[in-house]
Amino acid sequence: MRSNAKLRRSSRRIEHALRWVLALAALACLGGCATQTVQPWQRGRLARWDMRWDPDPLQAAMNQHAYFSKEGTSGEIGAAGGGCGCN
């Protein structure tokens, strides 16, 4: 009985997770449909310094270090490491 209840709970969790995955996939498809083909000679604005993900990497690193040392769950996506400097 107990194992059946566990199984039902697990199934419900998996269904719930699958719904989220499907919803995100649908959103991604919508995003894909909304894109335009951009030729290399049309990418002048995209190539600007101010369109980079992190135009100033030194400043971005220092910002992230300040947030990382004072917040419990912050941090950019990427590799770990670099020490603490916390208090």
Next chain:
Amino acid sequence: MRPSPSLSLLLAASAALTGHNVARADETSSGQYAGYRFNVYSEDALSAPSLGDPRRYEVYSQQFLLNTPVGDRNTLSVNATHEVMSGSSPWYVIPGPDNKPIQVLSGATIRDHRSAATVAFTHARGGNDTTTVSTTYSQERDYHSAALGAERSLPLNSALTLGFGGSFSHDRIEPFEANLYDRIQRAKKNTTSAFASLSLVLDRVSVVESGIQFNYQTGYLSDPYKQVSVGDTLDPDTRPGGRGEAAWLVRYRRAFGENAALHLDSRLSANSWGQHSLTLEASWYQSLRGGWQLIPGVRYYSQSRARFYAPFFAAGSGPDFSSDYRLGAFGAAAANLNLRKRVGHWEFSAGAERYHAGTGYAIGGADSADPAVVSYTRVFAGLDYHFD
């Protein structure tokens, strides 16, 4: 070889998501340059009742970056940081009148230095197909950390780029005055990370990126300098020996005309200690006449508390308990302003950030006090030299 402007962007767009202490592929795509930054970080006095040395934390940081091509297809990036830190630190919390928490700060002012270096090597196979390997070493008197990372950027078609990678770090801690305060003598911590991202060129003026990251930490994850009030006794901060975390990040960049760009970033995360967080950031890059650039930005952050966090505990609580403010529920609002000026090969930058934190900013409110949350002000200035 200096990448063409479009290649630079593609490298930046594809490399995308890397760590806060590991050189980014978009750093390595911007030609040969050297940069220097000086930061001053200063915390506010605590707004909650406190005991102990009232002088709060101050950090003076210097950063240096050299980015240089090696042959036609490789780029080497060297990043060095030195910080001098001083000030009192939150130690433990005791119940005051009406059970209101009183934060006890360390009596002696802590003074420490941190030195860190990162070396990253990027190989470009052509287009925006790149591989980066990096290594970082960071050292304080009581804390050593070494990390290795690798990432790959792979164009899937003309608009879509896949990025993925992983890293491993090993940290070692040997607390000060371990015998005097009955602290652990030495301990280790390992962190393993894996991440993947997709970046998509939406149209001629906008690009979006979505990425996920998984981190897993094992070892000594407690803070040896913090204690916890449990009933009438003070016990060491004690946390589980493992922590898993998943994060989802979305970034969007849009150009407005020839002189402005909007940056929007968001991040959702959850970890196995019961904490969830949301981060939202927005910045506006405005180019002005005469080579000036003005960059205002805002940031909002909210986190829930870890399941074993409380300001203080009843006797018999445990086995895990912590009063570290970073594990409580709180939120923060921040605003920053950066000014840049390019003159020939030289570029000067200066700016400031005001960061204000409190339990009132937390989404859904906070169900327990967090008397040591930190508000701070940072000012920074820098100088870059572009060789080409």
